[in-house]
Amino acid sequence: MADDERRLADETEDEIELARTEWERLAAERAARLEETVARLETQASELGMVEARLTAALAEEKELRARAEAAENSARTVLELAPDGIVRVDTAGTITFANEQAGRLFGYEPSELPGKKIESLIPRRFRGVHVAHRAEYTSNPRTRPMGVGLELYGLRKDGTEFPVEIALAPTYEHGDLTVTAIIRDITERKRAEEEIKRLNRVLESRVRARTAQLEATNRELEAFSYSVSHDLQAPLRHIEEFSRDLAERYSGKLGARGNKDVRFIRESALRMARLIDDILRLSRVGRAENSFCDVDLSATARSIADDLQRKEPGRGITFHIQPGLTCRADPGLIRIALEDLMGNAWKFTANTPDARIEFGMREEPGDGRVYFVRDNGAGFDMKYADRLFAPFQRLHSEEEFPGSGIGLAIVMRVIRRHGGRVWGEGEVGNGATFYFTINPEGEG
Template sequence: MRLPNQKLSRNVTLINLLVSAAALLLACAAFVGYDQISFRRSMVSEVSVRAQIIASNSVSAILFNDATSARSTLSALSASADVMWAGICTAQGKSFALYQRTGTDRVPALPSIAPGQMQSVLFGNGDIVLARAIIFRGRSLGTVYVESDLSTIAQRRKEYAAIALAVLLASMVAALLVSWLFAKSVADPIVGLAALTRDITEHKDYSARAIPTGRNDEVTLLIGSFNDMLGQIERRDRALREARADLERRVEERTAQLTHANKELESFSYSVSHDLRAPLRSIDGFSQALLEDYDAKLDAAGKDYLRRIRASAQRMGVLIDDLLNLGRVSRATIQKEKVDATALAESIAADLRRAQPGREVEFRIEKGMEAWADPGLLRIVLDNLLNNAWKFTSKRGHASIEFGLRRDNGGPACYFVRDNGAGFDPKYADRLFGAFQRLHAMTDFAGTGVGLATVQRIITRHGGSVWAESAVDQGAVFYFTL
């Protein structure tokens, strides 16, 4: 994988180039500036010395009005290549003698000497003109003017610029070389480290390692620490994976054990319940035979005992039937299909009315309710819930039972059976769904306590849940989803 094209080394190169270029330009500027100033200064003092010599050599020429001698003094300036023009003026300002390098009559702009001063300098465009007073015994005899050419300064400037450019180019090349070396030794390992980090983040492969540079510096330390960190993460990751795999294996084992134990228990209770029926039938049958065949020989107490034996045997038969049903529900294969829940509830309600036509019960069953469930098992669920509602409203003058569907936004369809019967203490709402758990006395409301356990098993097998809300004497609501 390529990083954003080795930005680090490119940036370092750029910074190197900029810094060296800036430093060099500054140094050149300072050096050229200083050179110009000192060169001008030395020019002025050179011209001044010449003017001074001419001034002292021309004193006698002025005193004796010997212009030829003055001109000859001036002509000595021809030895200095930079002197363009020179002249001597008398104290009255009259031109006394002249010297010109070229044959022209050109006279440069001349500076005037301030009172009390010995000389004055005027810088022109490409030349310098110096005026020097000629003094003899404290008296001014005139002035010497010397014009010197400054084209050497411009020449020097050009030479400096060329040298600065050459040095600049050379230092750029050197900076590039330094950057390249830096990239090799520092930037490359860091760029590689960054690439590796990104790679690991993407692919979560903690077995990858950064390659050490082999040198003894901070980059090596960084790479070493990074590799150590990767090692730790890798070990932890492996330990975590192993722990998870171990946990999964254990859960699987336990689930298999539990499923096996559950199956054994179910088939055991099924065969026990089944096998109990035959002796029970014979207890009930022989009790009945006793009552019928030995009617004359038994007194009232004996007959009462026999009737009690029969009632208990029959109750036990119901219990066994319920247990068998519970086992059957657990084993039955579920075949889901679209079921008309409204019609199912209406038929159960009709059965209930037929069984106890004397009761005044108002049924309110929502129209058009459909469910995706096993029809046989859903009938058992509704049968239990509506039977309970019917039973626990039996002491109400006006009983009302409602079966409807509540759709909470987004959630699964939630069916409910509501009644205005005896209700129960909500503290025990969870307990109701255990087998043989009853909250009401047998004398108040008959039952074995297996109904809701059966309901819960069916609902759980459908992947839904069932729960109840109630208060003593306030009726009860049973909710279930599928």
């Protein structure tokens, strides 16, 4: 009995030991799982903290961005409201979604009245049909259109009056939807100013035509008068020259030294006056001549003039340099007169120059194109008197130095002007002179 009880006790102890061992194992496992859960919870808590921090930062950033966006929108709205031009925004259906105060003033509405209206309500009725088609085309192919593209556009005010406008267009997007922003400018004052300028121009043109006709008539009268007077003076001058010559031949022995000197002075003065009259007649003929333009070989003309000068004074040791192949469209008679005067002056003013040279040529100049020139190495002139060169009867040298009437360069200027060109001179005392001219038959005067 005792053995059985002992055995039972031993078995009970074994079972208790096993149970205790199992309980300790289970407790250890639970403790491990609890530690793992705690660690996981701690990790999740840390992550949640980080997420919370990120969310807090994101919310703060969003708040700041919203504040910036609101500030930018308010700034943009302020700019739109303060803009001197009317500004409206229109959706693809043609409905106004925004209008600034200036747009309301332009069209005679309160700004709050415009949103919700069709844009065509601001356009004269006769243009509305075509505007709908243009609007549909624009929304299918949106692009920026600047002001001043040459379109005649008009706006319609609330009271029914029309006014001229310029409009710039630009596509914009709101929440991904296309809208069109239009900047509208009232150009009534500009149009009025343009019409006034046109009217004044018409008045000015009319006055210029009348003045030009008056000047042309006056010039014709002056030329006719100078021709008539010059022609009528020739006969008396011939008589003076003939009688003074006859007087010198018949009575030179009785006149004495003083008398012969006076008669010679009379003859020389009469001859000088005759040359002057001839030059006046030449100037008058140039003014009355009809232009007849054709292709002219300027090089050949210059060569012919050089040959004539050398035949008249074969003893002159002078060298001509004439650029070959120079041609232009001009009146052959008039352009020869101009070249004769220019080359004749060069011939005259190189009379006292050893190794004299006269050159005729052409060079290309920006703005002027072909510039022709006659150059010599003769007496030259002082540039401070250049403005007197082409005035009739203005001479920079005395009659004793170089005889002449002072008409030649005036004739040159008249010829060149009749060819639509200009002429000018450059020189230096003792180092020669160069006279330049251009020819532009299309701009003939």
